[in-house]
Amino acid sequence: MKVLLIGANGMLGPHVVKALEDLHQLRLTDIKDAPETVHEYVQLDVANLDAVTTAAKGMDAIVNLSVLRTDRKIAFDVNARGCYNVMTAAVKNGIKRVVNTGPHFTIAGPSYEDFDFDINSEIPPRSGTGLYAHTKSLGQEICRVFAANHDLFVITLLFYHFLEPDK
Template sequence: MERFSLAIQEFVEAIKVFNEESGTSTWIYTCEYREMKVLILGSNGMLGPYVEKALQDDHHLILTDIQEEYEGNNEYLQLDVADLEGVVSAAEGVDAIVNLSVLRHDRKLAFDVNARGCYNVMKAAVHHGISRVINTGPHFTIAGPGYEDFEFNINSEIPSQSGTGLYAHTKSLGQEICRVFSENHDLHVITLLFYNFKESGDNMLSASDIDPNQFVPFSVTWEDAARAFPLSLEIPDDKLPSKCEIFNIFCDLPHGQFQNEKARRILDWEPTDNLEEYWKIDSL
């Protein structure tokens, strides 16, 4: 039995259970803990609804996005992540911030959302004493063409080299802002990196409608991607190797170009769908 502290509660008791069949360990909480109040930025994006579904049963959510309309049942605010005062105001009284915001193509807006947005998130966290921030980005936030075009077995511990693409470069700037804040303030940042999202095998298109050349060896279902967020919010600080950690989130694939071992080992994240229907399609 282990006893550890979280910013959102007095204490929690848990036991780590080893599953012999899967060869993995999982934290089983043995006492009820208080829900977190979580601010989610960019919640109307493609991943947002899946993250909302993964968190809403256990935590109080405040969803925000630049769009005015929202059709769900959680609390919602219209907010531009580039608005520092707005982000600071929205973050008042929350226990954690999840940043899903992204903009890819316009030069000024990409900088305002991907880089300045991270600065605003971190300023809000410091201002309100929020100790857990979950940031997100594409794989080339750290692993740009200099890695992807030539390397193998790429993990999330590599020195950052995003390349010069607008999307990757601005996301890399945002990640560096997060890192610097974590080194100078009492907070932890977890960054989850993604590349390609797929429908689960149960929902995939018929084989005749799938182009196997579009499958990339850093893919994950929407549902499995979302499952990384509660794990990232709830992992105790003392289970993290440092105050700023990056994790590759993708399913188990035979290609071996990238690694997801760190997410499995530290977050206890496990993919439930390895997308064989996609990458085995040529052998059918």
């Protein structure tokens, strides 16, 4: 399968590349300069619809790992508008499979650490009002609406916490 990986230079990107590279043909993208890689690389701003649509040409799936947490305008451009651009590019290019990364898992009420492994679909995620979680949740809603209105298979991954062994 040909997979477009958006945000390949971020915290998750190198790990996802390692997991997919033996099974799939990868086209890596990021706003940063190209890393050392044997894979095709396109420098890409996910907030640019034309660039995302062009990068998605010929792909079978898109994995969107893009995220920005701090700057208010850019966070919206990456986390919400970028997600809209990814979904629009998928529809325009006939791509049926999209994996999106949502906000760190957040719920209303008690701390979710208290639930241990008993978190289930009955406990709905709540984005709160923080910039990061709110803009990523908007992206998650964009994915839901596109999946409901187009012939798309979309998964949004919700995370709790990442550990980087070297840090």
